[in-house]
Amino acid sequence: MIGLLAFLAIIIVTAFIFYFHLSRRSGCAVFVAAWLLAGTCSEFFVHPLALLVVLAVLAVILVDSLRIKFVSAPARNALKKMMPAMSSTEREALDAGTTWWEKDVFSGQPDWSKFEKIELSSLSEAEQAFIDNETAELCEMLDEWQIHHHDKDLSPAVWQFIKEKGFLGLIIPREYGGLEFTPYAQSRVVSKIASRSTVAAVSVMVPNSLGPGELLMKYGTAAQKDFWLARLAKGEEIPCFGLTSPEAGSDAGAIPDTGVVCEQEYKGEKVLGVKLNFSKRWITLAPIATVVGLAFRLSDPDGLIGDEVERGISCALVPADLAGVEIGRRHYPGSAFMNGPITGVDVFIPMSMLIGGQEYIGQGWMMLVECLGAGRGISLPALSTAGGEMSYLMVGAFARIRRQFGIPVGKFEGVQEASADIAAGAxxxxxxxxxxxxxxxxxxxxxxxxxxxxxxxxxxxxxxNHSMDILGGRAIQMGPRNFMALVYQTIPIAITVEGANILTRSMIIFGQGAMRCHPYLADELEALSDETDGAIARFDKLLSAHLAHTAGVFSRGFIAGLSAGKLSKPDCGNSALAERWYPRIDRYSAVFAATADFALLLLGGDLKRRELLSARLGDVHSQLVIACAILKYHDSQTASEANTAHAEFALKRSFAAINKALLGFYQNMPQRWMGCVLKVVFFPWGVPNFDVSDNEIRSLGDMIMTPNPVRAQLAAAVHISDDDQDAQGRIHRAFDLLTEIESEYDVFLENDQRGRLDGEDFAEKLNSAVSKGLVSEAQAARIAEYDERRYDCLLTDAFDANLHDVDVRPVRP
Incomplete structure (x- = not known):
């Protein structure tokens, strides 16, 4: 028993050596001292064979030549056989873009002092004024039912307003006539528009996302910028970007469209250029675009620009009126925004139309990957955020207005399970x-x-989906009164574009994350193909650092598990919520990093094909970053019970997802024994429970139906009309009035239910309540006004037999 305790002590000492990142010499010295001390408790530790093994291990650790011969060289040879070759497009994708806080989280040792210094963006005076004025005015011009079911497009007046007010130039620098808004301001503009019309939001966001404008700003020549950017900013040109092809959807690296370098006559002169043949589909704004950004594979069979024939993916600006371009037809993606195919047969463009000129030939994939950030990080999340916030505001209001069995439907616990999720998700x-x-x-x-x-x-x-469940038939029946069905109808669009979600989760997040965020992996893979002098020494240095890193995060996860996270004390945040949750993020970051390293070690290149496992690791990484976002946002807001309740619920949702992903990963590792070992090491006292309680569900379910600071925060980011004939406005007006007179209204309802009021209809009973002194005449007038608004909120549109003319007859039984 003493020997076993001594052995456990050695394990703990070793863990602390890596936990505190001791140098090789210092760590070896501490280990030897602990080993010899253990020898006083058990003869096993001073047995000649045991001492020989320890000395051999220490020699390999301390002597470079021995380590290279017995560890690094064999490991390098094995990995070269195990790891699949990296394609050029994969390499370009990995080299493109930057990393940020997600890299710290992946490291397993986040620098919390760095995170503490991050300040969330705010709007400048000009940005706030644009949102309050131009954006609000645009929102008032939008009628989504009219756009979807009648016009099938934005009205000419709306298009003119969008162009004149600079909505197509949010990202373009001021020197070219653009607004040069920050990413946060761009997101706020798009989400406010999206709260009124998905069609208008998509129409505005596309020119400000992946497209000619962003590509020109980053890579365009001076002449290209001078000519195009001002025209784009003013709306004189409508851009679109042709990327997706019939046989290359999410696999954009497989673009089949071609461009061949040749000489041909252009505007009366024989010039060097490119002959294009392409077929693109699902291209937003294509039907009305005047200039097309185009991605294609460039070749130079005649050697007109160099010795290489295949020059890789390149990008060009193609005026839509060039000979051979067919444009103008429309797809119908279930929403009325402009979207359609583009084809081109033998379309000739001069070299000056290649984005960035000849210098950027073959770098199109890198350009595209870097510019995907706006669509992925700004536009689509902005649409999603608007959808979540409108769900919070409108469903919360309706759940309080709509009564069933004598109480608001939002009071039913089954409904609250969904509405609380809406609140936390928004x-x-x-x-x-x-x-x-x-x-x-x-x-x-x-x-x-x-x-x-x-x-x-x-x-x-x-x-x-939760919103549709709560609203029931009110959300199913289409018509100008319906404020949710058209949003529901467009969900698949956001899920599909900018990389299908299935692909993004199963391959990209962890696959790209491991290469970009791991402190050593990308350099190690590069070193595997290095055959120059000193390559093995470089690989040895990287491998040694990697193994020390793995041991370090493994030790951090192990020690945090033993202490149930009590030793993790990140100095970050300024609230009690932060004190509780940052240590958990710190602990799980180490668990994730160690788990990822063991997955890479045991599965190697096969992890790329084990998409279910890769997806789970990506979920853990993502949810840790989301938890950081929730805490940072919580601490940036004015302290309130509502702010903390929403944040706590959202954090529990994230950590429950983390636990599900981790346990699923451990249970499905090909080496089941390793999954069991990792689970026991990191969670020796069991996996923490982060399920929300029934009380928390009830609390947030009540909160979403009442005015509170979070509701005000979310409402500030969207646009809700005050027009009581508007689909959203009628709910908004009725909810506001209800919050003012609900106590008097409840008195009236209670007395009515108890049979204390005289009369057959609502008006007679209300007069009875006044005569009995239960409510005043002024209160009765407000109750009558509210009840009319309430009933109007419950009505759904009816049409004639051909579903043409709306015929709503609010006649009460």
Whole structure:
């Protein structure tokens, strides 16, 4: 027994050596001292054979030549056989973009002092004024039912307003006539528009996302910028970007469209250029675009620009009126925004139309990956955030207005289970938006924006589904009164575009995250193909650092598990909530990093094909970042019970998802024994329970139906009309009035239910309540006004027999 205790002590000492990152010499000295001390308790530790093994291990650790011969060289040879070759497009994707806080989380040792210094973005005076004025005015011009079911497009007046007011130039620098808004301001503009019309929001966001404008700003020549950017900013040109092909959807690297370098006559002169043949589909704004950004594979069979024939993916600007371009037809994606195919047969463009000129030939994939950040990190999350916030505001209001069995439907616990999830999800989306757009202000974090696209759109899908369940028939029946069905109808669009969500979750988030965020993996893979002098020494240095890193995060996870997380004390945040939750993020970050390293070690390149396992690791990484966003956002807001309740619920949702993903990973590892070992090491006292309680569900279910600081925060980011004939406005007006007179209204209802009021109809009973002194005449007038509004909120549209003319007859039985 003493020997076993001594052995456990050796394990703990070893863990602390890596936990505190002792140098090789210091760590070996501490280990030897602990080993010899253990020898006083058990002869096993001083047995000649045991001492020989220990000395051999220490020699390998301390002597470079021995370590290279017995560890690094064999490991390098084995890994070269195990790891699949990296394609050029994979390498370009990995090299593109930047990393941000998600890299710290992946490291297993987040620098919390760095995170503490991050300040979330705020709006400038000009940005706030644009949102309060131009954006609000645009919102008032929008009627989504008219757009979807009658016009099938934005009205000419709306298009003219969008162009004149600069909505197509949000990202373009002021020197070219653009607004040059920050990522956060862009997101706020798009989400406010989206709260009124998905069609208008998509029409505005596309020119400000992946497209000619962003590509020109980053890679365009001076002449290209001078000519195009001002025209784009003013709306004189409508851009679209042709990327997706019939046989290349999410696999954009497989673009079949071609461009061949040749000489041909252009505007009366024989010039060097490119002959294009392409077929693109699902291209937003294509039917009305005047200039097409185009991605294609360039070749130079005649050697006109160099010795290489295949020059790789390149990008060009193609005026839509060039000979051979067919444009103008429309797809119908279930929403009325402009979307359609583009084809081109033998379309000739001069070299000056290649984005960035000849210098950027073959770098199109890198350009595209870097510019995907705006769509993934700004536009689609902005749509999702608007959907979540409108669900919170409108469903919360309706659940209080709509009564069943004598009480608001929002009081039923079954409903509250869904409405509380809406509340927490909407809060998370706003918090996530704040953190991701702050990251985009610093660079183009490709992994973080992939996370944002996937988790924002999937969260929105869940919240809208909950909303439809709660609203029931009121949401099913289409018509101008319906404020939810058209949003529900467009969910698949957000899920599909900018990389299908299935692909993003199963392959991109962890696959790209491991390469971009792991402190050593990318350099190690590069060193595997290095055959120059000193390559093995470089690989040895990287491998040694990697193994020390793995041991370090493994030890951090192990020690945190033994202490049930009590030793994790990140100095971050300024609230009691932060004190509780940052240590948990710190602990799980180490668990995730160690688990990821063991997965990479045991599965190697096969992990790329084990998409279910990769997806789970991506979920853990993403949810840890989301938890950081929630805490950062919570601490940036004025302290309130509502703010903390929403944040706590959202954090528990994230950590429950983390636990599910981790346990699923451990249970499905090909080496089941290793999954069991990791689970026991990291959770020796059992996996913490982060399920929300029934009390928390009831509390948040009540809160979503009442005015509170979070409701005010979310409402500030969207547009709700005050017009009581508007689909949203009638709910909004009725809810506001109810919150003012609900106590008197409840008195009236209670007395009516108890049979204390005289009369056959509502008006007679209300007069009876006045005569009996239960309510005053003024209160009765307000109750009557509210009851009319309430009943009007419950009505759904009816049409004639051909579903043409709306015929709503609010006649009460």
């Amino acid at each position: 809060y998370m989306l706003e918090a996530y938006r704040a953190l991701v757009t702050r990251a985009l202000a610093d660079g183009a974090p490709s992994v973080l924006t992939a996370m944002a696209k996937y988790h924002a759109t999937e969260t929105m899908r869940g919240l809208i």
